[in-house]
Amino acid sequence: MTVLTDWVVEHIRAALRTRAMVPGATYSGYQLAADLGISRSPVRDGLLRLAATGLIEFTPNRGFRIIQPTETDIAEIYALRIAIEVPAARRAARILASQQGPTSPVGDVHDFIFATIGSRQGSRILAQLRDQLLAAPQIPGHGSADHQAIRRALTSYNSEAAGELMRRHLEHAALSRLTIVLDGNPEAAANLWQRVEAPEPAGDAARRRSC
Numbered sequence: 001m002t003v004l005t006d007w008v009v010e011h012i013r014a015a016l017r018t019r020a021m022v023p024g025a026t027y028s029g030y031q032l033a034a035d036l037g038i039s040r041s042p043v044r045d046g047l048l049r050l051a052a053t054g055l056i057e058f059t060p061n062r063g064f065r066i067i068q069p070t071e072t073d074i075a076e077i078y079a080l081r082i083a084i085e086v087p088a089a090r091r092a093a094r095i096l097a098s099q100q101g102p103t104s105p106v107g108d109v110h111d112f113i114f115a116t117i118g119s120r121q122g123s124r125i126l127a128q129l130r131d132q133l134l135a136a137p138q139i140p141g142h143g144s145a146d147h148q149a150i151r152r153a154l155t156s157y158n159s160e161a162a163g164e165l166m167r168r169h170l171e172h173a174a175l176s177r178l179t180i181v182l183d184g185n186p187e188a189a190a191n192l193w194q195r196v197e198a199p200e201p202a203g204d205a206a207r208r209r210s211c
Contacts, residue, residue, distance in 0.1 A: 008046030016134040023068035023135035053131040068135050071181045075196035077129050078174035090163040092116040097157035109147045137180040
């Protein structure tokens with residue numbers, strides 16, 4: 001059952017990447033089970049898993065809907081990713097340096113970082129945030145060069161470079177997606193990103209801590 005449930009989850013993720021499923025559209029769980037040639041139980045379990053990540057929501061008597069993130073959602077997701085992935089990249093480089101073993105990152109570099117630092121909760125949170133972005137505008141060809149640069153920083157044990165390159169990579173992805181959502185307006189995208197990602201003023205932060 002777990003294997004079938006995983007298959008359902010990956011099928012929906014892949015369908016969103018290719019836009020065989022469309023953000024904002026509603027689909028039938030019964031029809032999905034029939035299309036996949038499996039029972040409704042693993043389909044239901046897979047949908048429940050994706051609902052927990054915020055990718056879909058159930059609609060009464062209709063099935064499930066792909067949740068399309070707003071521009072603010074997209075900015076907040078990337079701000080959260082920066083908050084967890086930049087320090088994770090720095091820590092991964094330090095761990096690799098201490099091990100002095102084979103360090104060639106395999107597979108997805110984001111997943112590799114959290115596997116290296118041994119953070120299951122970090123991996124879980126990252127997967128949830130990335131799931132929500134599947135329904136955001138896609139960026140063709142994005143990330144390949146950035147990923148290679150991050151890999152080089154990791155394999156050379158340069159923690160500061162790994163963190164900074166991860167920050168730039170995620171900021172670039174955020175601005176690219178926001179520009180698409182905001183009708184090709186890079187200035188509006190930059191303004192929104194600055195509002196969401198900008199640090200809280202020191203005075204406000206101090207007052208909040210005193211509450």
